[in-house]
Amino acid sequence: MSESPSPTTVLRAHAEDAHADELAALAAVDDRPRPPRWRLSPWAVTTYLLGGTLDDGTEVTPKYLGSRRLMEVAVASLATDRALLLLGVPGTAKTWVSEHLAAAVSGSSTLVVQGTAGTPEESLRYGWNYARLLAEGPTRAALVPSPVMRAMETGTLVRIEELTRIPADVQDALITILSEKHLPIPELDSEVQAQQGFNVIATANNRDKGVNDLSSALKRRFNTLVLPLPDTLAQEVEIVRTRVDSLGRSLELPPGLESLAEIERVVTIFRELRSGVTADQRTTVKSPSATLSTAEAISVMTNGLSLAAHFGDGVVRADDVAAGLVGAVVKDPVQDRIVWQEYLETVVKDRTEWTDLYRACRELG
Template sequence: MTTRTSEVLDKSEVLDKGEVLREHAEDAFAAELTALAAQDDRPRPERWALSPWAVATYLLGGELPDGTVITPKYIGPRRIVEVAVTTLATDRALLLLGVPGTAKTWVSEHLAAAISGDSTLLVQGTAGTPEEAVRYGWNYAQLLAHGPSRDALVPSPVMRAMADGKIARVEELTRIPADVQDSLITILSEKTLPIPELGSETQAVRGFNLIATANDRDRGVNELSSALRRRFNTVVLPLPGSLDEEVDIVTRRVNQLGRSLDLPELPGGAEEIRRVVTVFRELRDGITTDGRTKVKTPSGTLSTAEAISVVTNGLALATHFGDGMLRAGDVTTGIVGAVLRDPVADQVVWREYVEGVIRERDGWKDFYRAARENSR
């Protein structure tokens, strides 16, 4: 290892939490988790940091008896969160299913943070995810020098969660190859991970469970086998139910991201967020919010997560290259990029929407001009 590389690693190990670009949920909301634990007198499952009631409160928000305000991490039906939390208190794994942008990863991370105090036991699913990422691998230097042994074994995040009684997370489960997916079956049904090379096994201790996420719009590379699907309790996360609800979600996340990126809250933010969300919802639903005009839908998903990205990018443009006020021109560039996934078909959809809906909308003349300019 070079001296320069060593210096980089040393600095990363002592990096102050406030300096990281994105803190883990258990660090970013440590004060709320501590306050909840201090006042949580309800029964807790083995090795849970909080009771199921407190975990739900952490996700949904509320005010504690001492006046501490818990900010909502998920805005949606309370029953969905209650079912998800209850599932993790049983021997069933949890599958969070939904279209892109429904906060599956966000909910998964916060559930793990509230239950285990550790959201980092994560397997990121891709088409190239190997079996070792789910089960275990080997330190080949140790393996060649001393043969198979516990010292040579490299545990996966799932294996570590089993040993420590924590929550493991698997993101984009349906993108993982089918044979790798099925390596979870024994883990979830028998709560055991065999290690044939050592003639031993790792048994899950109480507190262990697994949260997986999957996208039901883009079905990924591989569907789940029926045997694996039976090991999960599936909770479907819906799109925000109303315009106001989605505006609230986007506003909260943009404010959080803006603080982490040192972006100020700019005048005009509330108006532009509402307009971005309105455009996304109308194109996604195929009808205007007043129900009077049908519109064509583009090929993209136009998710809440994409709306958050568009507004955050607009804030950066207005801060660094604008006049200090968030304007239509700062967000329409991002909207056009989100809509035009198919450069031919989506261009037609966008132009018809701009000319047929935005052009006729009262108070949107600046948005219309910016949309036309940024569409060229």
């Protein structure tokens, strides 16, 4: 019999496993009111997300670096009868926040529906075990519950990723669930009623507007919270540093980010190309088609860390981040390449302290 992998051997542990000690410490000191079936109080959930020092000295690491009020609104919304929709451009930690919210509130983040253009209605309602259906007819034993149905039965949170990627007619299967808090099963002349503690956290990319817009009926059943890009360079650098350190440990890469210089340069480039102007507001630059999100900056730096560890001396330098940087910016081989070349020649080249990065990017063509 094969054994289940331990959290220390999996590539990426679920939030409730990776931060089990913090969640247990919070539960031990949490004496505030908790909504029905919540593992922690809203105060403790917010502390778990934003970090802090508990009365017993336990350090809770921040999972989200940003506005405290935004997280308080998100947590408060889940304590009501309305679902929560996290909206934002790619890379604003929507999925990350939804996972940690589910872990803190319900103790499990694994009830997930991944939205795609091919997501069927069964993913939101229920399906059937067709072998048993043919043998027994429509019975409860032949029914295959969706993650949403299981969350309703157990009074827990369910996550729906990329809601606007799901076809509109499938999205509407949520309307009755969110408004009436029950799921009809007409084949069995029955229904599933949501238990206390049930709610939905959905995420959506606002750059997908027009793909499968939510109906007004469905929008009314969500409290929508827009997660912004990091406000400052320092905040975004800290987000990237924290995540790269975490990913590096999980991949067993030796630490190579003693200096924040390379992270600061990558984040600066992303922010300038996103905004269309340099940090000093003196030079206008063109923006590429790429999103250039914080998540992509994390990917560039993680790739650079791997290159430095396996093919260098372990210290991340310009040569290590150049390839990932170019790959992140140049998604369209024609238009984006023109934008990137102009940025190199008008901005990067003129920064004397960036000579090594300019040379490394130019050598890549």
